Amino acid sequence: xxxxxxxxxxxxxxxxxxxxxxxxxxxxxxxxxxxxxxxxxxxxxxxxxxxxxxxxxxxxxxxxxxxxxxxxxxxxxxxxxxxxxxxxxxxxxxxxxxxxxxxxxxxxxxxxxxxxxxxxxxxxxxxxxxxxxxxxxxxxxxxxxxxxxxxxxxxxxxxxxxxxxxxxxxxxxxxxxxxxxxxxxxxxxxxxxxxxxxxxxxxxxxxxxxxxxxxxxxxxxxxxxxxxxxxxxxxxxxxxxxxxxxxxxxxxxxxxxxxxxxxxxxx
Amino acid sequence: xxxxxxxxxxxxxxxxxxxxxxxxxxxxxxxxxxxxxxxxxxxxxxxxxxxxxxxxxxxxxxxxxxxxxxxxxxxxxxxxxxxxxxxxxxxxxxxxxxxxxxxxxxxxxxxxxxxxxxxxxxxxxxxxxxxxxxxxxxxxxxxxxxxxxxxxxxxxxxxxxxxxxxxxxxxxxxxxxxxxxxxxxxxxxxxxxxxxxxxxxxxxxxxxxxxxxxxxxxxxxxxxxxxxxxxxxxxxxxxxxxxxxxxxxxxxxxxxxxxxxxxxxxxxxxxxxxxxxxxxxxxxxxxxxxxxxxxxxxxxxxxxxxxxxxxxxxxxxxxxxxxxxxxxxxxxxxxxxxxxxxxxxxxxxxxxxxxxx
Amino acid sequence: xxxxxxxxxxxxxxxxxxxxxxxxxxxxxxxxxxxxxxxxxxxxxxxxxxxxxxxxxxxxxxxxxxxxxxxxxxxxxxxxxxxxxxxxxxxxxxxxxxxxxxxxxxxxxxxxxxxxxxxxxxxxxxxxxxxxxxxxxxxxxxxxxxxxxxxxxxxxxxxxxxxxxxxxxxxxxxxxxxxxxxxxxxxxxxxxxxxxxxxxxxxxxxxxxxxxxxxxxxxxxxxxxxxxxxxxxxxxxxxxxxxxxxxxxxxxxxxxxxxxxxxxxxx
Numbered sequence: 001x002x003x004x005x006x007x008x009x010x011x012x013x014x015x016x017x018x019x020x021x022x023x024x025x026x027x028x029x030x031x032x033x034x035x036x037x038x039x040x041x042x043x044x045x046x047x048x049x050x051x052x053x054x055x056x057x058x059x060x061x062x063x064x065x066x067x068x069x070x071x072x073x074x075x076x077x078x079x080x081x082x083x084x085x086x087x088x089x090x091x092x093x094x095x096x097x098x099x100x101x102x103x104x105x106x107x108x109x110x111x112x113x114x115x116x117x118x119x120x121x122x123x124x125x126x127x128x129x130x131x132x133x134x135x136x137x138x139x140x141x142x143x144x145x146x147x148x149x150x151x152x153x154x155x156x157x158x159x160x161x162x163x164x165x166x167x168x169x170x171x172x173x174x175x176x177x178x179x180x181x182x183x184x185x186x187x188x189x190x191x192x193x194x195x196x197x198x199x200x201x202x203x204x205x206x207x208x209x210x211x212x213x214x215x216x217x218x219x220x221x222x223x224x225x226x227x228x229x230x231x232x233x234x235x236x237x238x239x240x241x242x243x244x245x246x247x248x249x250x251x252x253x254x255x256x257x258x259x260x261x262x263x264x265x266x267x
Numbered sequence: 268x269x270x271x272x273x274x275x276x277x278x279x280x281x282x283x284x285x286x287x288x289x290x291x292x293x294x295x296x297x298x299x300x301x302x303x304x305x306x307x308x309x310x311x312x313x314x315x316x317x318x319x320x321x322x323x324x325x326x327x328x329x330x331x332x333x334x335x336x337x338x339x340x341x342x343x344x345x346x347x348x349x350x351x352x353x354x355x356x357x358x359x360x361x362x363x364x365x366x367x368x369x370x371x372x373x374x375x376x377x378x379x380x381x382x383x384x385x386x387x388x389x390x391x392x393x394x395x396x397x398x399x400x401x402x403x404x405x406x407x408x409x410x411x412x413x414x415x416x417x418x419x420x421x422x423x424x425x426x427x428x429x430x431x432x433x434x435x436x437x438x439x440x441x442x443x444x445x446x447x448x449x450x451x452x453x454x455x456x457x458x459x460x461x462x463x464x465x466x467x468x469x470x471x472x473x474x475x476x477x478x479x480x481x482x483x484x485x486x487x488x489x490x491x492x493x494x495x496x497x498x499x500x501x502x503x504x505x506x507x508x509x510x511x512x513x514x515x516x517x518x519x520x521x522x523x524x525x526x527x528x529x530x531x532x533x534x535x536x537x538x539x540x541x542x543x544x545x546x547x548x549x550x551x552x553x554x555x556x557x558x559x560x561x562x563x564x565x566x567x568x569x570x571x572x573x574x575x576x577x578x579x580x581x582x583x584x585x586x587x588x589x590x591x592x593x594x595x596x597x598x599x600x601x602x603x604x605x606x607x608x609x610x611x612x613x614x615x616x617x618x619x620x621x622x623x624x
Numbered sequence: 625x626x627x628x629x630x631x632x633x634x635x636x637x638x639x640x641x642x643x644x645x646x647x648x649x650x651x652x653x654x655x656x657x658x659x660x661x662x663x664x665x666x667x668x669x670x671x672x673x674x675x676x677x678x679x680x681x682x683x684x685x686x687x688x689x690x691x692x693x694x695x696x697x698x699x700x701x702x703x704x705x706x707x708x709x710x711x712x713x714x715x716x717x718x719x720x721x722x723x724x725x726x727x728x729x730x731x732x733x734x735x736x737x738x739x740x741x742x743x744x745x746x747x748x749x750x751x752x753x754x755x756x757x758x759x760x761x762x763x764x765x766x767x768x769x770x771x772x773x774x775x776x777x778x779x780x781x782x783x784x785x786x787x788x789x790x791x792x793x794x795x796x797x798x799x800x801x802x803x804x805x806x807x808x809x810x811x812x813x814x815x816x817x818x819x820x821x822x823x824x825x826x827x828x829x830x831x832x833x834x835x836x837x838x839x840x841x842x843x844x845x846x847x848x849x850x851x852x853x854x855x856x857x858x859x860x861x862x863x864x865x866x867x868x869x870x871x872x873x874x875x876x877x878x879x880x881x882x883x884x885x886x887x888x889x890x891x
Contacts, residue, residue, distance in 0.1 A: 009706050013716075016703050019772070020723050023734035026744075027726070030737075037490070037513070038737045057331065060292050067285045074278050083638035101881045105646050107826065108877040110833035110850045112857045113870045117649035119346050129348040140645035143638075148826060149781060152818035156788060185271060186787065190780045192274075194826075197724045197776070207339065211349040212305060213330040221727050223310030223333030230311070237726055244722055252715045255270070338858040435758075441839055443859065482761040482843020487736060496741050496760065606661045606861065613860045617852060618677055620844050621684075 024241060031234035038234075048235035055232070058220070062236065064131075065200065065216040072138035073195035079139070080146025080191055081184075085176075087147070088154045104148070106141045114141060115208030122209060129211030137209045138199045145198060146191030153187035154180070304544040305330045307340060307351040309531070312404075314564035321551050327544045335486075344369060344536045352539040353548055358530040359444075361400050362393040362603035370399040371535040377546040380553030383573035387592060388530065391600060400532035401549055402570035404562075406504035407590065407598060408445055408527040415516040416498040425453035425522045428499065429476055437476075438491060438500035439483045443609075443616035444601055445501060445527070446473065446483075452524045459602045463611070470615040474622050483620060492517065503529070505567030508588050512566070519587045521594065528598035530570070650874065656867035661860070669868035678852070682872070685848040689831035692770045696827050697820065699771065700778035707779070708786045717783055724776045732769065732840040739765050739841075761843035769841045770834060778823040785819025786812075829877055849873060 005013075026038075031049070035042035052058065083103065090096045106114060118137050119129075127133055157180070165179045181188075203218040210219065221233060306318075310333045318329045332351070334340040337360040343349055345367070356364065364370050375381060381401060388402045412422045416436075422428070428437060428449075439446055448458030450469030460466065481497045492500045493510040507519035533552065535545045551557060559577035562569040568588050569575070575583045583589055590598075604612070660666045672678065707716050723731075738744050739759040746756045759765050789812065797807045813820075833850030844851075849869055856866030 005706060005709055009709075012702065013706050013710075016699070017719070020720065020775070022738065023731045023772075024723050024726055026734040026738060027730055037493070038733065056292060060289060063285050063289045063292070067282050067289065070278050070282050070285075074275065074282075079637045079641055082635060083641075086635050086638055097881060099642070101878045102642055102646050104825065104829065104877060104881065105650060105874055108829045108833070108873050109649075109870060110835070110853045110873075112854050113653065113866065114649065116342070116857055116863070117652050118645070119342075119348070120652060121644070121648060123346050123348045127348075133348075140641065143641055143645075145826065148822050149784075152781060152822050153784060153788070155818060156785075181271065186784050188271065190784055193718075193721050194777065194780065197721065200725050201728050203729075207334075208343065211343070212351075213332055215332060218727055218729075220310075220333065221729050223335045233730065237730055241722070241726060244725060245719075248718045248722060249715065252712070252718065256712075336858060338861065341861075342858065438843075441844060482845065483839070484843050485839055487733070487840060490733075490736070491740075494740055494742065610661050610860050610862050610865075613855060613862075614677075617847070617855065621677060621680060621847050623845060 027234050028238040028241070031231055031238045033231060038231075048230075048232045049239075051232045052235050052239070058232075058236065061215050061217055061220050062240070064214060065218070068131075068135055068138055068216060069196050069199040072135055072142055072199045073192050076139045076142035076195045077146050077188060077192045080143045080195075081150055081181075081188060083143060083147045084150040084154050084184075084187075085180075087151060103144050105144075107144045107148075111202065111204030112208075115205040118205065119208045129209055130214045133209040133211070134206055134214065134216070137205050138202065141202070141205060142195035142198050145194045146188075149191035149194055150184055150187040153184040157183050302326065302541070302544065303328045303330055304541055304548055305332065305350055305352050306548070307332050307334060307344075307349075307354040307536075309333065309355060310335060312355065312531075312565055314561050316564075317552075317557055317561060320557070321548060324551070325544070325547055327541075327547065329548075341369075344538060347538060350538055350540045351536050352541050352545040354534050354536050355403050355531050356534060357601075358391070358393045358532065359601040359603050361532055361534060364534065364536075365394060365399055366603070369537055371537050371539060371542060372398050373401065373535065373549070374546060378550045378553065380550050380555075383553060383555050383558075383571050385570050385572040387595065388570040391530070392602065393530075393600060394532070400534045401553065403531045403533050403552070404505065404565065404567040405528070405530045405570050406568050406588070407521050408448070408501070408503055408529065409507065409519055409521040409587075410499060411492055411502040411507045411510065411517055411519050412499045413492070413495060413514075413516045414518055416495060421518075422499065422520055423523055425449055425524050427522075428453075428479065430479075433479045433499060435479065435481050436498040437479045438481055438488045438497045440488060440501045441483050441485045443612045446619070447612050447616055448527055448601075449473075449501065452522070452526060455524060458525070458527060458599050459604065461604055461608045461611075466611060466615055470619055473619050477623050480623065483623075504588055505565070508568075509566050521587070521590065521598070525597055525599065528595060528600050530600070653867045653870050653874075656863050657871050659864045661862045661864060669865045672865060673868055673872060678869070681847055681849060681852060684846065685832045685850075688767070688770075688834075688846060688848065689828050691767055692774065692831045693824050693828040695767060696771050696774050696778040697824065700775055700823065701782055701820070703775075704779045704783040704786055707783055713783075713787070717780070720779055721776045724773070728773065728836065729840075731773075732837065735765070735769050735772075735841060736760065760841065761845060763842070763846070766837060766842035766846055770831060770837055773837070774827045774831065777826045781819040781822035781826070782816060783819075785816035789815055825880075829880070832873060832876070 030038045030041065032044050032046070033041050034045035034047065087096060087099055087103070090099065118140070122129065122133050161179055161183070162175055165175045170178065201218065203222045206216050207219050207222070210216070224230070224233065304327050306329060308331070315331075318331060321327070322329055334343070337357050340354060340356060341360055341364065344351065344354065344364075361370070378401065384402055388405060389397055394400045410422050410428070444458070447466070447469055450473045451458050451460050451465065454465070454468060454472060456465050456469065484491065488500050488502065489506045489510050491497060492502070493513045495514070495516075502519070504519065507517070511517045511519060533549050535542060539545055552561065553571065555571055555573035556577055558569050558571040558574035562574060562578060586594070657669055658665055658667065660668045707713050707720075710716055740746070741756060741758075745759055749755060749757060793811055793815070794807060797811045802810065832848060833853065834848050835850035835854045838844060838846045838848055838851050853866045853869050856862045856869070
C-alpha cells in the first residue's frame with residue numbers, strides 16, 4: 001500500500017520516534033559529560049570512551065553478552081518455529097490450549113522465579129554454572145515469544161495453499177520449505193528480534209545461573225547500581241547503540257538491493 | 268527461505284568469530300590459566316587498580332564478579348555450582364552463613380595484617396573471634412538532609428522526620444530492616460526487637476509518616492538526593508559521604524535515638540577452590556596502605572586503624588563518618604533474627620508499602 | 625508411516641524444552657508452595673494469599689497491567705498502521721526495536737533524569753507556562769515508562785498482521801460505501817485480531833510481575849505481585865510464599881488464555 005502519509009500521520013510517527021529515542025539520546029549526551037553524573041553537564045570529554053578501551057574485563061563481558069544473545073536467539077527461533085508448527089497441527093482444541101498455556105508459562109513467570117528454578121534444576125543435574133547454563137536458560141525463556149510471534153502467521157495461512165502444493169506433488173519437506181516457511185518469515189524475524197531483546201535485557205535469570213567469572217552486561221550494570229553507574233557505561237551503550245543502528249541500516253539496504261524489482265517486493 | 272538461511276549462516280559465523288576473540292582475550296588475560304582467585308563483591312566496591320597490584324605481587328590471576336544484594340549472593344553460594352574464593356557479605360548475612368555452615372574458617376596465622384583492624388570492630392556477636400570473617404568496610408545508617416532545601420533547619424533525630432513541614436520530602440530505603448528499624452528506634456525499642464506488639468506499634472508509627480514520604484527507593488536514592496529531588500533521605504554512611512562530596516548542601520546525621528552499625532566483611536565461602544590465594548588476598552587488603560588507597564576510592568569508612576594514618580585529616584576527623592567509640596556504643600548491629608521473624612518484618616514492611624496508596 | 629516417525633522426531637526439541645524447562649520448573653514451584661518458611665509441609669502460604677494484603681496487591685497488579693496493555697494497544701495500533709504505509713517499513717520497524725536493546729536499568733535512570741524536578745520534561749513545562757510538576761513517583765510516570773518498555777512488543781505482531789492484510793478488502797469496503805471508521809471496525813480490526821491478541825498476551829502478563837520499574841520510577845507507590853515475589857525469593861528467603869504467588873500468577877495466565885483463546889476454527 002503506497003498511499004502517501006498525511007502530514008498529521010507523519011507528525012505522529014515523528015513524535016513516537018522522538019519519545020522512543022529520547023532516553024537513548026539522553027544517555028549518549030551524558031556520556032560526554034566530564035561531570036561524572038547524569039544531571040549536570042559540566043564539560044565535554046572523551047575520557048569515558050578512553051576508559052572503555054582499557055577495560056578488557058568489560059570488553060569480554062560485552063562479547064559474552066553478544067554471543068549469548070545471538071546464539072540463544074538463533075536456537076530459540078528454530079525451536080520456537082518447530083513449536084508453532086506442533087501447535088498448529090494439533091487436532092483437539094484442548095490439547096492446543098494446554099500446550100499454548102504451557103508455552104506461555106515462562107513469559108508469565110517473574111524472572112526471579114525462572115532464575116531460581118533453573119538454578120535448582122542445573123545444580124540437580126550437576127551442570128556447572130557458566131556459559132552453557134546461561135545459554136540454555138536464555139534459549140529456554142526466548143522460545144515462548146518466538147512461538148507467539150510465529151503462530152498467528154501460521155494460523156492465518158490458508159490450508160488451501162498446502163493442499164494445492166501437495167496436489168502438485170510436493171513432499172512434506174518441500175511444503176515446509178517452499179510454502180510454509182516463506183509465508184511465516186515475517187513472524188520468524190519478529191520472533192528472532194524479540195528473542196534477541198529478551199536475551200540482551202535479561203538480568204535476573206542470568207544472575208542466578210551464571211558463575212565463576214562469566215558475566216553479561218546486564219548483570220554488570222545492575223551490580224554497579226549500588227555504587228552509582230559510572231558514565232563509561234553510558235559510553236559503552238552509546239557505542240553499542242550506534243553500532244547496532246549502523247548494522248541495521250546497512251543490512252536493510254543490502255537486502256533491498258537484492259530484491260528483484262517488480263516481483264512483489266512491496267505491496 | 269533463502270533469506271533465512273543467509274541470516275542463519277551470518278549469525279553462526281559472527282558467533283564463532285566472537286567466541287574466538289573471547290577465548291583469545293581470556294587466555295591473554297590469563298583467565299584460563301591455573302592459579303586464579305575468584306572474588307565476589309558488591310558492584311564498584313574496590314579500587315580495581317589494587318587487583319592489578321595484587322596480581323603483580325603474587326602472580327595470581329584475579330577473576331572478579333559482582334552482586335547487588337546479600338540475599339542474591341547468599342542464594343548463589345548456597346545452591347552450589349559456583350567457586351568463589353572470597354566474598355564480601357554484610358554482617359547479618361555472615362551470621363546466617365556461619366550458622367548454615369557455608370563458610371571456611373580463617374587461618375589467622377596467614378593473616379598477620381589482621382592486627383591493624385580497630386579492636387572495636389573485631390569479635391562481634393555475628394562472628395565471635397572472627398573465626399570466619401575480617402572487616403572490609405563499615406558504617407552507620409542515618410539521615411541525609413539538604414540544608415538549603417530545609418532553610419537551614421537541622422535534623423538530629425528520627426522524630427524530626429515526622430515534622431509536618433517535611434511533607435512529600437523524604438526518601439526511604441527499600442529495606443525492611445532499615446525502615447522497621449527506624450520505626451522501632453523512634454519508639455526507643457531495639458532494632459532487633461521481635462516482640463509482636465512492638466513491631467505492630469512500629470508499623471503503625473510508620474504509617475503515620477506516609478504523608479511525608481515521597482518514595483521508597485533503592486540505590487538510586489543517592490542520585491536523587493544529590494540532584495535535590497528530595498530534601499531528606501534515609502541513607503548508609505558510605506553513600507552519604509559520596510553524595511556530600513557532590514553536593515555541598517547535604518549533611519549527614521546519625522539520629523540520637525539510636526541506629527544501625529553495619530559491616531561488610533571478607534569471608535571464604537565453602538565452595539572456594541583456592542583457599543591459599545584467598546588468604547593472601549585478604550591479608551593484602553588488610554595492609555594499611557592498600558586499605559587507605561581502597562578507602563579513598565570507595566569512600567566508605569575503613570575499619571583499619573593503621574590505614575587512618577595514610578588518609579587526609581579532614582576525612583579521619585569527620586565524626587559523621589568516623590564516630591567516636593562513645594557514639595558507636597549506642598548503635599546496634601543487626602542480629603540474625605531467624606527466618607520467622609525476618610518474614611514478619613518483611614510482611615509488615617510490605618503492608619506499610621501498600622498503605623501508601 | 626515413515627513420515628509420521630520423522631515428523632515426530634522433528635518435534636522432539638520443542639517437546640524436550642517443554643518438559644525440561646516448563647513442566648519441571650512448574651512442578652518445582654508447586655512443590656515449594658506447600659512448604660512454609662521453616663520447611664514444614666503446610667498450607668499456610670495459600671491461607672496467606674487470601675488475606676486482604678495479597679488480594680489488594682493482586683487487584684492492583686491487574687489494574688495497572690490492564691492500563692498498561694490498553695494504552696500500549698492504543699499507541700501501538702495506529703503506529704503499526706502508519707508504519708505499514710511508509711516506504712521503508714521494515715527499516716522503520718527495526719528502528720522501533722533497536723532502542724529496546726539498550727539495558728533497562730540505564731533507560732530507567734535516563735527517565736529519572738528526564739522526569740526529575742530539574743529535568744528536561746519540567747524545563748519544557750516551565751517554558752510553556754505550566755510550571756514544574758511532580759512527575760516522578762506518580763502513576764503517570766510509571767505507566768508512561770512501562771508503556772515505553774512494552775511498545776515494541778505490541779507493535780511487532782500488530783504490524784505483521786496489518787502487513788498481511790489484503791488491501792483489496794479495504795478497497796472493497798470503501799467501494800461499498802463504508803466510512804473509514806466502519807471499515808476499520810468491521811474489516812481491518814477483526815482481520816488483525818490475532819496480532820492484537822499476541823501483543824496483549826506479551827504485554828499484559830509480564831506487566832503483572834513488573835518490579836524494577838515499580839521501584840525506580842514509581843518509588844514503590846505501586847506494588848505488583850512481582851514486587852512481592854522478588855521480596856520473598858530474595859530478601860525473606862521464603863521460597864514457599866514466593867512460589868505460591870507464582871502459582872496464582874500461572875493460574876491467572878491459564879484463565880486468560882482460556883478466555884481469549886481461539887473460539888472459532890481457523891480460516
